[in-house]
Amino acid sequence: EFNSFHVIWKSISNTAHKEPLNPYSITFKQGIQHVQHTLQILHHFVDGRDEIILFKCKFDKCKPKISKMNDSDVLLHDIYKHLPHYPIIQVHWEIKEYFMVSYKRTIVIERSDLLKSGPSEDISLNQKTKFNPLLYECDIHKLKIIKDTVDVKLTRNNGLQKLLHE
Template identity: 80%
Template sequence: KHLPHYPIIQVHWEIIYASMVPYKRTVGIERNKLPKNVPFQDISLNQKTNFNPLLYECDIHKLKIIQDTVTVKLTRNNHLQNLLHEVIKNDYLYDLITKRSLRFQENIKKDINFNEKNSNELILNDKILTILNELKILYHDDIHKQMGYPLQLSNICAILLYCGKSCN
């Protein structure tokens, strides 16, 4: 009552708290069953996925194949294609392939239809660009799933290239 600006009082609240989470509610970050490679499946871009009403939730492998098919269809004009085009254009193709398949770079560029001026022509073939297999493994990882799939393939690729490859 005796304050001159009674209705217009600024209050600064500072709340300090601590909490305990039971161990069974925490998310483990260990990867016990991380596969070394993903089997290659050649998926045509013109191939349509058919709706199957008898596909149960327990058919995880089928769901991942369908999701990868949809992802392959969407990767024709996206950030992942542009990112990989930029990496190849700057002569870091060897970061996208395995050391075992390190053959003449011109042959590899011809196989993936690399055009220096147009990134939309780049073919994302995971048999040649083996980093795509690593991206799929990390994308379908349990930790990424528990977080609600916050990163797209291009984000994971950028992080992987920045942290673990020589093109950073």
């Protein structure tokens, strides 16, 4: 680090960030853009959010306070040179930022309508299942569920058969 001038800010997740800047060569506008770019990269690698929705610096909540910025192209040196122990200081900028995942990196999910009552298939009772050497013990639960659904279908059909038989 070339100097001891640091800009500190907290993100929405209440994480403190610290960035060294050269106050003799960077304007306030460039400093804000640098912080914005740093946050954009950070959010991109953490959770893919890199499109800016909102990025705003609240001047009245900065410490030490920044007076109304008429010209954002003023050097950071000119803003903070009156402070004691300058340039060995830490300034706190109050930044409100929101990022989102850009639309070009999202996928479209279309809802497909499922049939509420599918065609019923006749299951023959004489049909024997073939031995499956790849059947695991964990699949027994799945087989019981399948057996229960088959039994339900058979009982429905038996009721209809009894009715039609009479």
